[in-house]
Amino acid sequence: MTRNEKKQLRSGLAFTGLWVVGLCAFTAYPVVASLYYSFCDYSILKSPVWCGIENYQQLLHDDLFWKSLRNTLFYAGLSVPLGTAVALGLAMLLNCEVRGRSFFRLLFFMPSIVPVVASAMLWLWIFNGEYGLMNGCLNPILGLFGLHGPAWLADPSWSKPALVIMSLWGTGNAMVIYLAGLQNVPRELYEAAEIDGASALQRFRHVTLPTIAPVVAFNAIMALIGAMQLFAQAYIMSEAANGNGNASDGNPERSTLFYSIYLFSTAFQDIRMGYASAMAYILFLITAALTWAAARLSRGSSDDAF
Amino acid sequence: MAREHTISRRVVPVLLVFCSVAFVLPFVWLVSTSLKPIEQTISLPLTLIPREYTAELGGRRVEVTLDFQVAQPGALVRYTSGPDAGKQVFVAAGQAPRGGDPRVLHAVQAGSWHVTEKAGTALGEGTASPAWDVLPRSEVASRIRFRWGNYPRALAALGGDAEADRHRVGFWTFLGNSLTVAVLGVLGTVLSNAIIAYGFARLKWRGRDAFFALTLATMMVPFPVLMVPLYGVFKSLGMIGTLLPLWLPTWFGSAFNIFLMRQFFRTIPEELSEAARIDGCSEWRIFWRIIVPLSTPVLVVAALFHFIFAWNDFLGPLIYLTRKDTYTLALALASYQSQNGGVQWHYLMAASAVTILPVILLFLLAQKTFIRGIATTGSKG
Numbered sequence: 001m002t003r004n005e006k007k008q009l010r011s012g013l014a015f016t017g018l019w020v021v022g023l024c025a026f027t028a029y030p031v032v033a034s035l036y037y038s039f040c041d042y043s044i045l046k047s048p049v050w051c052g053i054e055n056y057q058q059l060l061h062d063d064l065f066w067k068s069l070r071n072t073l074f075y076a077g078l079s080v081p082l083g084t085a086v087a088l089g090l091a092m093l094l095n096c097e098v099r100g101r102s103f104f105r106l107l108f109f110m111p112s113i114v115p116v117v118a119s120a121m122l123w124l125w126i127f128n129g130e131y132g133l134m135n136g137c138l139n140p141i142l143g144l145f146g147l148h149g150p151a152w153l154a155d156p157s158w159s160k161p162a163l164v165i166m167s168l169w170g171t172g173n174a175m176v177i178y179l180a181g182l183q184n185v186p187r188e189l190y191e192a193a194e195i196d197g198a199s200a201l202q203r204f205r206h207v208t209l210p211t212i213a214p215v216v217a218f219n220a221i222m223a224l225i226g227a228m229q230l231f232a233q234a235y236i237m238s239e240a241a242n243g244n245g246n247a248s249d250g251n252p253e254r255s256t257l258f259y260s261i262y263l264f265s266t267a268f269q270d271i272r273m274g275y276a277s278a279m280a281y282i283l284f285l286i287t288a289a290l291t292w293a294a295a296r297l298s299r300g301s302s303d304d305a306f
Numbered sequence: 307m308a309r310e311h312t313i314s315r316r317v318v319p320v321l322l323v324f325c326s327v328a329f330v331l332p333f334v335w336l337v338s339t340s341l342k343p344i345e346q347t348i349s350l351p352l353t354l355i356p357r358e359y360t361a362e363l364g365g366r367r368v369e370v371t372l373d374f375q376v377a378q379p380g381a382l383v384r385y386t387s388g389p390d391a392g393k394q395v396f397v398a399a400g401q402a403p404r405g406g407d408p409r410v411l412h413a414v415q416a417g418s419w420h421v422t423e424k425a426g427t428a429l430g431e432g433t434a435s436p437a438w439d440v441l442p443r444s445e446v447a448s449r450i451r452f453r454w455g456n457y458p459r460a461l462a463a464l465g466g467d468a469e470a471d472r473h474r475v476g477f478w479t480f481l482g483n484s485l486t487v488a489v490l491g492v493l494g495t496v497l498s499n500a501i502i503a504y505g506f507a508r509l510k511w512r513g514r515d516a517f518f519a520l521t522l523a524t525m526m527v528p529f530p531v532l533m534v535p536l537y538g539v540f541k542s543l544g545m546i547g548t549l550l551p552l553w554l555p556t557w558f559g560s561a562f563n564i565f566l567m568r569q570f571f572r573t574i575p576e577e578l579s580e581a582a583r584i585d586g587c588s589e590w591r592i593f594w595r596i597i598v599p600l601s602t603p604v605l606v607v608a609a610l611f612h613f614i615f616a617w618n619d620f621l622g623p624l625i626y627l628t629r630k631d632t633y634t635l636a637l638a639l640a641s642y643q644s645q646n647g648g649v650q651w652h653y654l655m656a657a658s659a660v661t662i663l664p665v666i667l668l669f670l671l672a673q674k675t676f677i678r679g680i681a682t683t684g685s686k687g
Contacts, residue, residue, distance in 0.1 A: 001512070008511040011589050015505025016517070018498050022558025027524045030535035037534060044538060090325060096318045106673060107326050110333075113665050115618040117636040118658040121643060122336050125651055133335045136352035169332060173680060180681030200314070229528055232620040236640055263530050268625065273534045280531040291526040 037277035044273055055278035065279065067254055068262040075160050075258065076227035079167045084220045087171040091178035092208075105179070109172035120236040123166040127152035127241070134165075153241035156255040163234060163256070167227075174219050181215040182208065214297055221294035225287050231260040259283060340460075340656035341452040343424070345371045347651045358451035361421050363437040370421040370446065373438075379416045382440050383408040396420075396440055414440045421446060453652070460656035464642050466630070475631045477660075480638040487552045487634060488616040494556035495563055495612040496605050502559045503567035504593045508579060518568075525561045529621070537625060547628040552619070556612065563608050570604035571597055607679035610672055614665055635661050 040048035135149030250257025267276035
């Protein structure tokens with residue numbers, strides 16, 4: 001290394017020094033420690049004791065683990081496609097030349113910045129079986145068929161769909177991204193397609209979709225990663241709608257026992273940090289696989305600078 | 307083709323309005339509930355507009371609650387003697403009054419409302435039990451009235467009564483905690499990431515690109531993986547139960563913001579830096595005098611995003627905060643709900659509205675920056 005190179009390295013590290021510390025203390029160390037703990041019996045009070053792959057073996061036979069994974073996949077499998085469809089649909093509506101576009105965009109976006117605790121409270125009330133807004137709107141229609149709205153969060157078969165509906169309210173973020181993507185589609189392409197006699201549907205299928213598909217795919221995978229980590233809403237709402245559930249999480253009947261909730265309660269209520277770390281690492285692997293897929297998909301997307 | 311255009315011109319606005327109603331209705335419901343008296347939150351059919359009902363009871367005009375609708379005609383009677391002397395009873399037609407000496411006060415038609423004086427808010431307090439009557443709907447006056455008083459009461463209730471007596475923990479403490487975490491976090495995010503990003507974007511040094519690739523890789527680590535060891539780290543630093551774990555890490559950079567700012571810094575022409583270097587400027591001076599002033603858009607985006615994140619965060623406070631006087635507003639709201647159950651919906655909605663208000667205001671003030679920020683970072687980050 002020449003003197004000049006040393007000087008450059010020194011000033012480079014001077015600027016990035018904070019991050020060297022931050023990366024080590026708040027990311028690198030935890031990632032490594034978490035892996036180590038996942039092979040240990042560890043309750044924060046005593047130092048970890050090595051136990052090999054016991055945690056992972058135990059997980060394979062843990063019904064609650066599988067239940068939480070199934071619940072999470074069910075939620076993600078519903079909320080991601082629906083959320084993508086709603087966000088894309090709204091973005092396409094906003095992409096038409098109508099009056100008050102920016103006003104509508106504002107309205108659709110606003111719910112996505114509402115603090116999760118507050119929106120959990122609001123939807124808890126909306127989904128109230130007796131006096132909630134949801135059944136208040138549904139019952140007059142369902143009544144025609146002699147039906148009655150479900151108890152939503154207190155009903156094991158409707159608690160997850162309720163959370164999905166709530167998540168659709170917050171799709172404004174994705175909508176804004178898709179709208180930006182749609183506005184990047186060159187106008188000439190549409191004009192050319194129109195001259196060639198393509199119908200609206202054909203124009204969507206052959207012009208719009210191919211241009212924004214990479215953005216949509218990338219965001220859908222990001223949403224999937226987010227959905228796999230669903231925590232706050234479910235944690236607050238399941239307990240609130242079904243009485244104090246510290247004894248068993250994910251009420252009613254464990255239907256809202258999501259992966260992160262089981263992980264959290266294993267770590268901080270049962271104080272089984274090693275077991276929780278093993279769960280965390282399995283989530284890490286799933287996320288890594290999804291991220292890899294997202295990276296591959298986004299490679300096809302246009303590379304515009306900020 | 308022309309027809310297609312007119313259709314879309316007519317259909318699109320209709321769809322937009324329909325969707326807007328669906329997106330706005332929850333907000334309307336939130337505000338409406340927060341301004342109702344408690345009995346109107348749990349009465350059917352649902353109403354959106356908070357009202358006040360008044361009626362003449364015992365010669366006084368008082369505020370009443372509509373309890374239920376009487377299905378059959380009958381009469382309201384008062385016993386003047388016997389075991390039930392002085393008691394007022396509704397007797398349905400065809401049903402014999404039991405014992406005593408009933409005196410008919412007035413006849414009641416089917417569909418009349420059973421109303422009760424609203425205790426506590428009555429004009430003439432001091433009556434032992436609230437007065438009630440069965441009145442035709444036409445004798446109950448009603449007008450729109452918003453109970454703004456719910457807001458101060460909800461905020462006072464947020465701290466919990468027992469706690470407030472010992473040492474005053476209440477809304478202002480929670481607000482202060484939330485603001486501390488958000489503001490210190492925003493400062494840390496903007497300052498540290500700008501400095502770090504400068505090192506990645508504008509300086510050449512050995513190992514830079516590998517280090518940057520590593521930085522990007524950390525973005526995919528899910529928080530649950532870090533959760534347990536981070537708790538251990540902060541525990542050994544003695545920071546559990548304080549606000550420090552919620553804002554201190556922001557002063558040491560975050561991968562996403564480094565990436566965001568680096569992308570922006572790279573678009574600033576290199577000639578500006580070169581010229582300054584020839585004039586003998588240090589790198590620090592170039593950063594501070596040239597790059598920072600030209601980068602306000604990206605700095606504002608990072609600041610806004612972090613403020614919203616910090617204000618809305620639930621899991622972080624849930625893990626690290628143990629004492630009530632350190633709770634953030636979001637955590638206080640959740641704990642108020644879990645302690646009081648889902649009974650006082652009007653207070654719960656009022657407290658939620660107060661928690662939402664700052665982020666909505668911030669968003670309305672800076673919506674252009676916001677939307678541009680998401681549109682450009684979302685599709686990249």
